[in-house]
Amino acid sequence: MNAPFPDLFGRVAIVSGGTRGIGRAIALALAARGARLVLGYRADAASAEETVRACRDLGAGAEAVPANLVHPEEVRALVATAGERVDLLVHAAALGSFKPLLEVKPAQWDLTLAVNARAFLLLARAASERMPDGGRLVGLSSLGGSRFVPEYGAIGPSKAALEAVVRSLACELGPRGILVNTVSAGLVPTDSVKLHPRFEELAAHARAASPLGRLGSPEDVAAAVLFLVSPLAAWVTGQTLVVDGGASLAT
Numbered sequence: 583m584n585a586p587f588p589d590l591f592g593r594v595a596i597v598s599g600g601t602r603g604i605g606r607a608i609a610l611a612l613a614a615r616g617a618r619l620v621l622g623y624r625a626d627a628a629s630a631e632e633t634v635r636a637c638r639d640l641g642a643g644a645e646a647v648p649a650n651l652v653h654p655e656e657v658r659a660l661v662a663t664a665g666e667r668v669d670l671l672v673h674a675a676a677l678g679s680f681k682p683l684l685e686v687k688p689a690q691w692d693l694t695l696a697v698n699a700r701a702f703l704l705l706a707r708a709a710s711e712r713m714p715d716g717g718r719l720v721g722l723s724s725l726g727g728s729r730f731v732p733e734y735g736a737i738g739p740s741k742a743a744l745e746a747v748v749r750s751l752a753c754e755l756g757p758r759g760i761l762v763n764t765v766s767a768g769l770v771p772t773d774s775v776k777l778h779p780r781f782e783e784l785a786a787h788a789r790a791a792s793p794l795g796r797l798g799s800p801e802d803v804a805a806a807v808l809f810l811v812s813p814l815a816a817w818v819t820g821q822t823l824v825v826d827g828g829a830s831l832a833t
């Protein structure tokens with residue numbers, strides 16, 4: 583991850599949920615290549631400060647902005663912090679309760695869909711107004727967006743919605759030279775995922791299902807995001823790039 587490619591010097595990148603877990607790895611990968619970072623988070627200021635420090639240690643400009651993405655005005659404020667120009671936007675923020683879908687309450691459904699899917703649309707709308715030709719938008723999805731994951735609650739439906747939003751935005755923003763894609767990750771043992779009531783079982787299953795025999799790391803997912811924001815992906819838009827060590831191939 584320390585190779586100089588791609589060069590993002592002078593680029594401004596917003597990473598929602600960029601302060602912890604996979605979002606943090608994405609922030610560091612972008613910072614290592616010279617981007618100036620605006621990192622969104624909800625409440626964990628200590629993680630936000632630590633990640634900002636880590637980005638600055640890499641020589642990048644970085645700031646963290648608390649913004650609860652359930653509120654449209656906070657979404658707009660997060661994007662406005664970046665200034666007049668935004669080159670890259672990655673929506674890594676997500677939430678959701680681990681429980682059977684049949685037990686999801688209406689308020690939990692609304693919250694999960696609002697943060698995981700609607701916020702991407704609102705972020706994309708505000709960011710794309712500031713994007714030059716060549717801008718990139720990336721949403722973070724999961725295998726539960728296209729298949730059954732036990733106790734995944736409303737998260738799976740929210741990720742399916744996110745992937746559909748990506749396809750529509752790719753078509754609407756393509757004529758302006760803005761590319762929109764999804765990275766769909768397999769199981770990555772972040773603090774949040776470890777809260778799943780059957781985490782060990784899911785992890786054992788994912789390890790056994792992957793031809794590579796291991797779980798993913800936040801850096802594995804960040805590398806895919808890096809590809810999608812790089813010149814190598816100049817003809818890729820509206821796609822879902824699955825990064826799961828092949829775990830979904832046989833399931």
Ligand SMILES: NC(=O)c1ccc[n+]([C@@H]2O[C@H](COP(=O)([O-])OP(=O)(O)OC[C@H]3O[C@@H](n4cnc5c(N)ncnc54)[C@H](OP(=O)(O)O)[C@@H]3O)[C@@H](O)[C@H]2O)c1
Nearest residue numbers: 599603604624625626650651675676724767769770772774
């Ligand atoms: N881990 C996996 O196995 C896995 C697999 C596939 C896809 N993904 C996806 O990858 C992304 C990152 O996952 P992760 O496990 O690294 O997540 P995480 O560790 O739970 O981090 C979530 C981030 O989102 C922020 N956030 C949560 N709710 C928010 C809200 N209402 N408004 C603004 N920010 C909010 C959090 O802020 P605070 O720190 O302030 O709470 C945090 O920065 C998510 O989209 C997730 O669905 C994860």
